[in-house]
Amino acid sequence: MADFFNRRNVAAVMAFTDASAIFEFGFEATEQLIHNDGNGTVEVSFDGVNVHARLQITGPSKVVHWSDHVRRRVWVRNAGGGGPRNVEVLATTR
Numbered sequence: 001m002a003d004f005f006n007r008r009n010v011a012a013v014m015a016f017t018d019a020s021a022i023f024e025f026g027f028e029a030t031e032q033l034i035h036n037d038g039n040g041t042v043e044v045s046f047d048g049v050n051v052h053a054r055l056q057i058t059g060p061s062k063v064v065h066w067s068d069h070v071r072r073r074v075w076v077r078n079a080g081g082g083g084p085r086n087v088e089v090l091a092t093t094r
Contacts (some may be wrong), residue, residue, distance in 0.1 A: 002027040004091040007037070008076075011085040016048045016075040024073045029091035032074055033065045037086040041079040048075045055087075 004025045013021045034044050036055035044053040044064060053064040071091075078085045 002029070002093045004029065004089070007086060007088045009038070009084050009086050010042060010076050010078055011038070011083065013077045013085075014080075016045050016077055018077070021075045021077050022048075022073055023076065023089040023091075025071070025091045027093055028070050028072055030070055030093050031065070031067050031091065032069065032071060033063065033088075033090045034074065034076060035063045035088040035090075037088055039083045040081045040085055042085050042087055043077050043079045045075040045077075046071050048073075054079060 006023055036042050036057060039057055042055050043051045046052050055064060056062055076087050
């Protein structure tokens with residue numbers, strides 16, 4: 001079993017093409033969880049092109065979890081606005 005955890009401020013990341021948007025796991029993770037711990041909306045992609053989730057600052061849309069979803073990386077960007085955009089990315093494999 002492999003594990004990954006990273007907490008990062010993505011306030012300056014406005015595009016998935018930005019190198020700071022990529023969270024590279026280093027292994028094929030079967031589960032990924034992204035938690036918005038900032039004060040504004042962030043967008044998540046698992047292909048680096050399309051938006052697959054928008055994480056708000058409150059409520060159930062503050063976190064997204066994928067299970068049986070094999071990926072080596074995810075991309076996270078600021079959806080607009082100022083202030084910190086801290087996100088926590090966790091990934092595991094069996």
